[in-house]
Amino acid sequence: MEKDGDKTQCSGSQIGDWVKGKMVGSGSFGTVHLAMNKATGALFVVKSAYSEAGVQALRDEAEILESLNSPYVVGCMGRDFLTGRNGEETLHVFMEYMAGGTLSNVAENFGVLDAEVIRLYTREILHGLKYLHENGNVHCDLKCKNVLLGLNGNVKLADFGCARRINDSKKGRNFWQSIGGTPLWMAPEVLRNEGLDFASDIWSLGCIVIEMATGKYPWGDNISNPVAAVLKIACSNEKPQFPSHFSKEGLDFLAKCLERNPKRRWSAGELLNHPFITGNEMRNSTEKYASSPSSILDFGLRNDKYNSAESDTSDEELQYRNPFSTRCCGNRNRAVRRPETQTDFWSSEGWITVRSS
Numbered sequence: 001m002e003k004d005g006d007k008t009q010c011s012g013s014q015i016g017d018w019v020k021g022k023m024v025g026s027g028s029f030g031t032v033h034l035a036m037n038k039a040t041g042a043l044f045v046v047k048s049a050y051s052e053a054g055v056q057a058l059r060d061e062a063e064i065l066e067s068l069n070s071p072y073v074v075g076c077m078g079r080d081f082l083t084g085r086n087g088e089e090t091l092h093v094f095m096e097y098m099a100g101g102t103l104s105n106v107a108e109n110f111g112v113l114d115a116e117v118i119r120l121y122t123r124e125i126l127h128g129l130k131y132l133h134e135n136g137n138v139h140c141d142l143k144c145k146n147v148l149l150g151l152n153g154n155v156k157l158a159d160f161g162c163a164r165r166i167n168d169s170k171k172g173r174n175f176w177q178s179i180g181g182t183p184l185w186m187a188p189e190v191l192r193n194e195g196l197d198f199a200s201d202i203w204s205l206g207c208i209v210i211e212m213a214t215g216k217y218p219w220g221d222n223i224s225n226p227v228a229a230v231l232k233i234a235c236s237n238e239k240p241q242f243p244s245h246f247s248k249e250g251l252d253f254l255a256k257c258l259e260r261n262p263k264r265r266w267s268a269g270e271l272l273n274h275p276f277i278t279g280n281e282m283r284n285s286t287e288k289y290a291s292s293p294s295s296i297l298d299f300g301l302r303n304d305k306y307n308s309a310e311s312d313t314s315d316e317e318l319q320y321r322n323p324f325s326t327r328c329c330g331n332r333n334r335a336v337r338r339p340e341t342q343t344d345f346w347s348s349e350g351w352i353t354v355r356s357s
Helices: 052-066 103-110 115-134 198-214 226-235 248-257
Strands: 008-011 018-026 030-037 043-049 076-083 089-095 147-149 155-157
Touching: 018 043, 043 052, 052 076, 052 089, 103 147, 103 198, 115 155, 115 198, 115 248, 198 248
Parallel strands: none
Antiparallel strands: 008 076, 018 030, 030 043, 043 089, 076 089, 147 155
């Protein structure tokens, strides 16, 4: 086990002796480090929280992750709870290391995103969402920064700090008021505090596809004021702008995800059979599926630069609070550097997604 000053281990995991390495992220609740198993040399990631609020938030995330077992969800390898001589508490949660970084890093590293790559990543995200939803969980903070990439191109959902279990009676009557996320990816009904359902993640998935296809945040070009942004998403009839160069199948897929009425949005299972995901062309609006292959489209280079977790920034980091709710949740690390007129309102505040250094 790791010894930390005068702290002693109160509960353990299957990790055994381990050593903490370089910090690769930080948030309001704690830190994220690379770590190594001293017996095997295997690398993993450890999230550590030190404050009472941070320990509780990280414990909630660990409980959800420990209940999941899917190749499309980042694995949780256990946790250690430490109590110091003065009663101070530290929680370490051990997680699978995904060396490919986040989907936000992909365009920074490779420039052009091909339609086939977007199709592949979206398909794997849908498999992850289907698994989550079948097990009664809503991710609540789905975006490219919270999707991790393995070296073999496999994609896994990560960062469950805002995740919720539907019909969780343990949360009490304030459950809905504690819903958090990142506003530009949040569904209108969630911002209106009308409740949470699996359809909320589907809206966020549509925003992810826009993010992958354009290299920009959804809504980011049209809104500069935080309050105006929330009101526009929550109360207008508008949708984020679809990529103008997208294929017919891609545009129809986005329409199924970004339907403002949550009851009319397609489920993850239905979307897995959509022509955009299967690679079949849509010959007309009445024929749902066809057998001919979809064309391959090249997407333009992102001109924006990625602002890494370790780089210095002079921009003031602003925390977003949903005026329709009583809690926010999120991440300070930014996937793409926005124009100077934008603020970090667009980022969620909390854990920074682990990436390769």
